[in-house]
Amino acid sequence: MSPRGERNAYVRGIGQSQVGRRLMRSEMSLTIEASLAAVEDAGLTIDEIDGLATYPGEMNIQPGFAGPGSPSVQEALRLNLNWFSGGSEGAAQIQAVINACMAVSTGLARNVLVYRTVTESSAQVGGRGVAAETPEVGGLLEWLMPTGAVSAVHWLALVAQRYFHEFGVTRDLVAEIAINQRKNAALNPKAVYTEPLSMEDYLGARMISTPLCLFDCDVPIDGSTAFVISHVDTIGDAPKTPIHVNAVGTALRHRNSWEQWPSPTLTASADAAAHLWERTDLTPSDVDVAELYDGFSILTLLWIEALGFCGRGEAASFIQGGRIALDGALPINTHGGQLSAGRLHGFGFLHEACVQLRGEGGARQVAGSPQVAAVGNGGGPIGGAMLVTAGLG
Amino acid sequence: MASIDLEDVILEIPTEAPPFPLPSRSLESAPIWASGADGVLRIDRCGSCEYYIHPPSPRCPECGSWEVAPSAVSGRGTVYTFTIGLQEFIPGFPPHCVALVEIDEQPDVRVIGRVAGCRASEVEIGRVVQASFNRVNDEVWLPYFTLVAS
Numbered sequence: 149m150s151p152r153g154e155r156n157a158y159v160r161g162i163g164q165s166q167v168g169r170r171l172m173r174s175e176m177s178l179t180i181e182a183s184l185a186a187v188e189d190a191g192l193t194i195d196e197i198d199g200l201a202t203y204p205g206e207m208n209i210q211p212g213f214a215g216p217g218s219p220s221v222q223e224a225l226r227l228n229l230n231w232f233s234g235g236s237e238g239a240a241q242i243q244a245v246i247n248a249c250m251a252v253s254t255g256l257a258r259n260v261l262v263y264r265t266v267t268e269s270s271a272q273v274g275g276r277g278v279a280a281e282t283p284e285v286g287g288l289l290e291w292l293m294p295t296g297a298v299s300a301v302h303w304l305a306l307v308a309q310r311y312f313h314e315f316g317v318t319r320d321l322v323a324e325i326a327i328n329q330r331k332n333a334a335l336n337p338k339a340v341y342t343e344p345l346s347m348e349d350y351l352g353a354r355m356i357s358t359p360l361c362l363f364d365c366d367v368p369i370d371g372s373t374a375f376v377i378s379h380v381d382t383i384g385d386a387p388k389t390p391i392h393v394n395a396v397g398t399a400l401r402h403r404n405s406w407e408q409w410p411s412p413t414l415t416a417s418a419d420a421a422a423h424l425w426e427r428t429d430l431t432p433s434d435v436d437v438a439e440l441y442d443g444f445s446i447l448t449l450l451w452i453e454a455l456g457f458c459g460r461g462e463a464a465s466f467i468q469g470g471r472i473a474l475d476g477a478l479p480i481n482t483h484g485g486q487l488s489a490g491r492l493h494g495f496g497f498l499h500e501a502c503v504q505l506r507g508e509g510g511a512r513q514v515a516g517s518p519q520v521a522a523v524g525n526g527g528g529p530i531g532g533a534m535l536v537t538a539g540l541g
Numbered sequence: 542m543a544s545i546d547l548e549d550v551i552l553e554i555p556t557e558a559p560p561f562p563l564p565s566r567s568l569e570s571a572p573i574w575a576s577g578a579d580g581v582l583r584i585d586r587c588g589s590c591e592y593y594i595h596p597p598s599p600r601c602p603e604c605g606s607w608e609v610a611p612s613a614v615s616g617r618g619t620v621y622t623f624t625i626g627l628q629e630f631i632p633g634f635p636p637h638c639v640a641l642v643e644i645d646e647q648p649d650v651r652v653i654g655r656v657a658g659c660r661a662s663e664v665e666i667g668r669v670v671q672a673s674f675n676r677v678n679d680e681v682w683l684p685y686f687t688l689v690a691s
């Protein structure tokens with residue numbers, strides 16, 4: 149096995165800002181709130197932060213998506229940094245966390261603040277049209293948007309339609325993802341959608357892009373999530389349960405563009421998950437709780453399969469019978485996910501994994517002191533995975 | 542029940558430039574976007590091993606040859622997957638179908654385009670389709686597909 153430098157890092161602190169719809173607060177305000185919370189949670193002072201990382205960093209893209217860049221946050225917090233990083237390419241959103249792990253492992257920094265901020269809900273107020281925001285597109289999007297696939301829902305609907313076709317899946321068989329997460333969200337004080345969702349509600353919902361309906365799509369919100377990633381040799385004075393980084397998965401091995409993928413089950417999540425298991429002695433059966441990206445519900449199904457909790461094409465049957473409920477054999481998206489808690493865009497999943505492994509889940513805490521959590525981020529050509537544990541495992 | 546019956550959704554043949562973002566057109570992609578001017582779909586092809594390369598690229602990923610150029614294809618293909626976009630992301634734009642079409646010449650080349658000239662309920666995975674073009678300007682001709690009677 150290759151060296152596993154990510155094990156030199158652990159999550160020492162976690163923090164989250166106010167989260168909600170149309171908060172009309174600035175992205176910097178939310179970022180500072182989450183960052184200070186994470187630093188305090190880590191038992192550190194701002195002077196002890198010497199690294200900073202974010203996803204995606206400054207980007208000329210739709211308003212509310214990117215959050216402030218790392219140099220802006222360095223300025224706002226007057227940080228004394230030895231290392232910083234921002235960027236949108238890599239193993240999905242948590243690439244920023246993985247970059248921080250690499251920075252502490254190489255000795256470039258000791259305590260790295262990592263954040264992801266969105267204000268997409270407030271940005272929708274008085275928003276402009278798709279074409280006005282992006283008159284010309286290159287790269288991967290050059291083949292999608294000009295022909296009418298202007299939204300991510302179209303790109304993932306293409307994956308979902310093929311998945312449904314190949315494996316004989318129908319909408320009623322995947323409804324449990326949205327329904328179960330709504331139940332979990334009702335126990336999460338920060339979730340934006342908490343009213344119960346029934347099978348009838350789901351099947352009767354407005355279609356957005358066939359076969360995906362309203363409840364298959366996550367909800368834009370405002371909020372910031374932050375972590376402090378530190379070197380394991382500081383673990384002795386960590387005030388909270390240290391969350392160890394057991395393994396990360398960052399691979400990109402297939403044709404992972406948005407339209408040339410070899411199979412609906414061979415998108416980037418499959419590569420990241422395979423890579424994750426190559427870097428650990430743990431196995432899928434060791435996982436106590438899974439926090440799996442759900443920008444669209446199909447992505448959670450694909451993560452369940454990619455991580456090997458069931459075979460390819462079997463996720464729709466795997467999720468039946470309460471298996472993924474809080475008291476099931478494998479609780480999934482215990483905070484409500486992006487479908488019901490809101491799109492914190494990837495970082496919400498690692499945050500929730502840490503909450504569960506610390507036993508801080510309150511009404512939504514999974515019983516039996518979960519020790520191992522799997523985290524998946526991203527979809528389509530963008531995938532990243534982490535395996536985190538409450539002990540050294 | 543879904544609120545819209547796909548049998549009632551008519552996918553009109555595009556006759557005007559659609560309100561979508563335009564391709565930025567690299568040196569490789571510009572000839573592909575312009576190809577429809579004469580009604581012919583072209584895909585980059587390796588002159589050495591005859592592999593079709595899409596999205597276009599200057600070097601053949603199969604054999605390593607740099608002898609790559611756009612090459613006419615039949616425009617016939619099969620719907621690999623599709624979606625009917627019902628949410629109005631662009632105000633006033635009617636429901637439309639986006640499909641990934643595997644070209645007859647090489648199934649691992651998927652051309653993305655709208656399917657039009659039929660009811661939304663008629664579009665299915667596996668349907669045979671034929672490419673036509675929707676002119677945006679002299680440089681950009683968007684491929685779209687019509688169902689071929691089976």
Ligand SMILES: [Zn+2]
Pocket residue numbers: 587588589590591592601602603604605606
């Ligand atoms: Zn070749």
